[in-house]
Amino acid sequence: MRKQEVKKASEKDKPDLKGTFVSVMLLGVFIIITWFGAFALFISR
């Protein structure tokens, strides 16, 4: 599968999306932190 992608050799097929990946994962971490923050507050009340 991967080899085929490389063969196509177009930059669209295998664009470098490392920055995107890091960005969305940071976004995910933000969501998780806020949710658990609210959850902790809920539990403490």
Add this chain to the structure above:
Amino acid sequence: MQLAKKETVSKTSVQALPISKPESRLYMSFISVAFISLLIGGLMGLLQVLVRSGTFTLPAGIDYYQVLTVHGVILGLVLTTYFIIGFHFSLMGKTVGISLKQRKVAWIAFWIMVIGTVMTAVTILYGEASVLYTFYAPLRAHPAFYIGLALVIVGSWVAGFVNWHQLKVWKKAHPGEKSPLLAFMVTINTVMWFIASLGVAVAVLIQFIPWSLGYAETINVLLSRTLFWYFGHPLVYFWLLPAYMAWYAIIPKIIGGKLFSDSLARMSFVLFLFFSIPVGFHHQLTEPGIDPTWKFIQVTLTMMVVIPSLMTAFSLFATFEITGRRKGAKGLFGWFKKLPWKDVRFLAPFIGMLAFIPGGAGGIINASHQMNSLIHNTIWVTGHFHLTVATTVMLTFFGISYWLIPHLRGRKLTPQINRLGIIQAIIWTVGMTIMSGAMHIQGLLGAPRRSSYSEYGGGEQVTEWIGYQMAQAIGGTILFIGILLMVYIFIKLTFFAPKGVEEFPIAEEEEDAEATPAWFENWKLWIGITIALILVAYTVPVIDIIQHSPTGSVPFDFPIGR
């Protein structure tokens, strides 16, 4: 500066049809109502934050809740619906075209909506409908309020029917071709809007109008609320999806890139159609008469509607990164610097995207079943939707206006207006950060929403709340300055900007893009699944609500000062 660039490639492609004068008059009429609403609604917002600061009293016996009703109705219903329909029509006109007959019907839609809006506005201004825009049975407004709102909805349906017809005509003329992405998205949004607003239409026609006229003695309050919220949540997605249209299909062009993926964009819209509607119970989590298991089922469906937004986040970052790298960006985040920060058509929607990060995170918290009691009906919720609709959606709509209005008016977005727009976006960001931030914190401290200034008999808690209300007054005042500036920009773009050609930016696919599967055009399937999900989520609990309902409520006029 890219701003004054003329249309080049797009003219020849099927995606870009010229917009004639009479057409642009139609589209501009809708958009103009939206900007008038912005001014009036914004003024009401300013009055509210000032009253709540405790330093200002409304003159001439005007009631706080009357002002609040105007604010909610005119911004939440009038501004949004008119702008969206104007934008929808522009997108359809540009991508699939509009016939003379369709245009005439579209004008009928416009006038039905205007009549409805005026009826509603008059009843509110006479103090006969201080029921806020969520109705609040058994508070009873004047029948004209409900009839007016019904007309606004019926008008919006007519507009949607025209959109569907536009696509149908295009598809006949282009057999076997996939529908243009933006036309596909508009159709999803109007289908969702139609299915969702059936709920509020039933509530208004069968429950509220006969009851307010005195033909029906009582009203089933819980049923009316359930029907409202069946509509109330997809309503917020009806606001959001046009912003997503711009993010997916217009922003890439503005930043000099291509569509990330046509099929993924369509996929996320299909998922929004599925999961926007069967989730209304998450607005009713603390109500006594709904079975908690069914509440939880709808909470689960609510989490499903987060997924297309996760997809959207990835698509957007990917568009930015791919475009940046093509422009020679290096490293993990080098592409970030290649974005056109000085182009307001990009900057305003981009801030909108950022605001959706805390907005979305807050939304997940709100919908988390029993955790809802942490924030239910506190001013946190007000802070939440001032991020989502009043920042994410509004800044994107402003971002659209900077090119759409001059395009329709045969004018140009000048560097000077562009600079004003950037200032506007920054003012908005500052004002909203202060106001919405203060609302979020104050809400967690327990302060209620939809409430005039009150010291509640004193106490430490309340003293603390009032401090945050002062902050909201500051933020709200800054936002009102932003509104004044935006209205000035609107007038400038409409009447005074120099004549010329402004680009209608529509992103194109990569030349070697993967083909979009044909099954995306299977509307019967999408609508069938949507209806099935609604039936699953609502049939049993609604039967339960009706079967176990207490005696209905007689109308109450005195609490709203009638």
Add this chain to the structure above:
Amino acid sequence: MHLHKYEKIWLIFGTGSLVVFLLIVGYGAFWQGTHPQSHGVTIDTNNIESNEAFKPENLGLTKVEEDKYIVNIAASAFFYDLGKDEDGKSVKTIRIPKGSTVLWQAATKDVVHGFHVAGTNVNMMVEPGYVSSIETVMDKPGTYTIVCNEYCGIGHHMMYATVEVYE
């Protein structure tokens, strides 16, 4: 339809987080009984006094046993009826010893109201024809404001009461 490898990871991670949220709240709701209040108990819409709990003499604070209390509230525009004190005046403040288990029960005589003991999870809609109730342990001393947090008319913001939790 092609998904980039990173997008797959992201969607699995994101959806997985949502599933975790659901499992946590689901566990609390179904196994520990912390559902948001939804008992579906009905009451005569036009005469809440037909229910024992909302007869005038039963309104306000009642001690059931050591550290166990019931608070019955009759809501109407724009007033929480917590019963009368010895002098025949309307009670505005109720005092509860710290650590007590309190069952809050509210019903409305007219329109929809809210009932929020601000700063706690006691946050309920009060709707015509239904009894709203929730049980909680008041374990933090302090003064709490009860606010009507659902719009009920022009006097909505004047609808409040106070709870004192003392050591």
